[in-house]
Amino acid sequence: MDFESYRNQIALLSIGLYFALCIGVGIWAIRRTKSTTDFFMAGRDLGIMVTAMAMFSSLLSGVGFVGGPGLVYGWGVTSFWMIIGGTMAACLSFFVVGKRIRMFSEVFETVSLPDAIAARYNSELTRLLTALAILFGVVGYLAAQILAMAVVFRGIVNSIESLPEINLPTAMAVSCAVLVFYSVTGGIIAGVYTDLVQGIVMVVAGILVLFAAVQAVDGGIGGAVTYMLADDPESIGPWGTLGILGCLSHFFLSTMGACGQPHIITKLMMTRRIHDFKHILALSVISAMFAYLLWMAIGLAMRALVVGGIETPLDQADQAAHVFLQHYAHPVLAGVVFAGLFAAIMSTADSFLNVGAAAIIHDIPKAVLGRSLNHELFWARAATLGIAIVAALFGLYSPQDFLTLLGTFGWGTFAGALVPTVAIGFNWKRATATAANVAIFTSVGLNVAIELLSIQIPHGIHGSAVTLILSLTLFFGISLMSKPPKLSKDVEAIMNL
């Protein structure tokens, strides 16, 4: 069969099958979602495989499939430090956060990260600040992800001549509808079970794409290295074009930052047994390493092909994965990877929708009114739908600058705000609520200031890495200068374990 003639049709079919699977999981998960604990915490009943795949697929997101290869195309090897950081981040999350946050979750019957933070610090203000930071981050991140999903979907549909052309809002409505359907019906249960499929797709895609990339360049890896050495040796050196200090700042941020990502660490609160963590870490790290092969292989191959004069230069660095799949991957593999791309975006988006809904219907009312809403499960579903609509509208109609500003409430802000509060605070009895509040304020304030004022940090150092170091230092400094807080009996007992 001539697969080549049906390349775009195969891609669309793969995506369609994936969408159908997501809808099926959503329908299946309706019956299992009977309470807010089910909707937000999957009933704290997730097994090893599901948790491991959900954690790593949420971590990888669309960055791994689109942004990552684009970064290698633009900066050479620089972004490999983010990949190394990703594997180290998983270790840190389990060593430092996993056990204690899981215990807090069950003892205090928490349904969200701000819930657990409020229990640890005995502070509704800390809960409110955490919930607000999460909410802003969710809208900004989702807007960008939903827009990216719509752009890719429209591109594939419009490249098939037999289909009518669709515009961006239509593409957004279709792709967003699937995401919203399973997120509303099945909550995080549907989210994590689609993550399981998404994780498997990403691992398979990572391995297969490595072989395709090696075959794409004459001489394989050696050939690609020769082209890049001839053009700019530094691009294939360990620091890429960004240089040693810039690379290490990205390394620091990606390694430390995972402990502050609400959509990742809430997965640690959902496991059935604490004893499962030792298996989950191993499975999650090994799976992520295979999936990261796609980022490295496509990026290096595309840069080598372009500097070698074999491929025409890209209009945008982020097109690296798309162009590679269209020109150098077998159509069936390309179809799997395109489905994997949607999987990657949706796995993070569904988690963000879920933590955002928890912030709106559970944490903010609890912090402001002192109680959660009646009929929480209904409002959780309504809030999920509402957030998705707001994010989609932001993606379509907000000025690019505003979208970029909202985007700063992403990885870096969460890292600066929540790494001290969670990674340190859940292990250190001396940590105070004031220190946590200052860390959150510092992170949000500095990240927004760096973005609004277009502050350039020397040597390509990432601004959020500086923010993270400052918020950590302030957190320690303020806690050490304060009187040790009086902990409740249960908090003390958990922290002794």
Place this chain on the structure above:
Amino acid sequence: MCYTPRHVSGNGFIQNNHFFAKDVWGKGVLSFAELLDAMGVGQISRGTKFMNTHFIHWYIFATLLALCTIYGIAFITPEVPWGDVVQEDGTTVNQSMSHGYQHPDFPKMDKAGSGAVRHEKTIWVGWALGLGFVLFWTGLLAFGTSRDGNIGPAKIPLIVGCVLFMGIITALIFFYRAFMNGDHSTFLSLPRPLALMIFGIWPFPLYFVIVYYKIFDSWHFTDEDQHRFEEILANRRHATSEDH
């Protein structure tokens, strides 16, 4: 108060690092533990609670301050200028060689030029940053697995991992120095520093995954911890139901 490890499922009691080493790493590494003892590390640990939690938060705070200092040095180290580069929209931007400039032939790509020139003043700052970060990160791992005054069996594997990791970072710096001065020899088709990065640094966290796996049941979360946790849970539920 020092946490005294108690029952370990089927493995007896952990009283000190020797016993752990025997259980987890086998005879070969037990000898290494003895070697550390001979060097005084083990004695320090038992005698003065070296690296206990009361110490660890100061250790982490100190490494944080060190990282702040290194970043401060980086900020005042001048960048290596490249020159004006005309953008697609016709504007001119002064770009730096230190963190790459626009590729003259491919607009969406950056280029770096001579590594020897741009890293002349920053390579040792970078080395210090790398080591500082490894010390901080492994300190956090120790922090996360500590039990009210003790890191227990995780101590030696974490110290060994930290030292090895710093060794690999240092080796990378030396490999890169040769590379930036024109030695483009390869290993498995990759330039040697990149090969070290991909085959040495990238998989290295797997070592810590194994450490976590090995210490989990015997230290990080023992059967007795599970039992204690269930007690806390039951007491909490009882108290909550009485409140209602």
